[in-house]
Amino acid sequence: EPEVTQTPSHQVTQMGQEVILRCVPISNHLYFYWYRQILGQKVEFLVSFYNNEISEKSEIFDDQFSVERPDGSNFTLKIRSTKLEDSAMYFCASRSSYNEQFFGPGTRLTVL
């Protein structure tokens, strides 16, 4: 069964450093998403991406964040200068033309 994969599973970084979180969505999917979940809190939408451009972004997705689909398979989230409050689990999701989003296992980002 096809699935969304994410790497790395855990990333530790120093405050102020850049990080890139990587996702491989399901191959025939058209819509791609990033969410985050701060420990003990709800899952929050960050950004959606369709047809090689951002479709929608939340207030959380400020200028420190960017997304890219550098090739036909990967979908990345970059945080330019990490802050302590960026520590969270980051989930990638993808979907086809139907509304069901499939989530990856997540990347736990720890900013020290």
Add this chain to the structure above:
Amino acid sequence: AQSVTQLGSHVSVSEGALVLLRCNYSSSVPPYLFWYVQYPNQGLQLLLKYTTGATLVKGINGFEAEFKKSETSFHLTKPSAHMSDAAEYFCAYSGGGADGLTFGKGTHLIIQP
């Protein structure tokens, strides 16, 4: 703006008892509604979804949910709880299109032996 409210951050039931997890939404457009389950240190797995059509939807692991437009609710039920059902459950809403999901705060389901 749309929002999702899950009543009860923790719900505890005995094994074999009925599970009822509550979800209410607010939206100005017809909703697409979802229930996801999250086991410890894992990602989100879709349990079931409502898009259009039949208001009673069945999902995996014996769960079902009923969309009630008049009550703006989408409560999740299971007739008989199993120990393996212990997890975090999230209700989510989408307005369609490329919209991201709006999640509720989650309900931690505890199963007592």
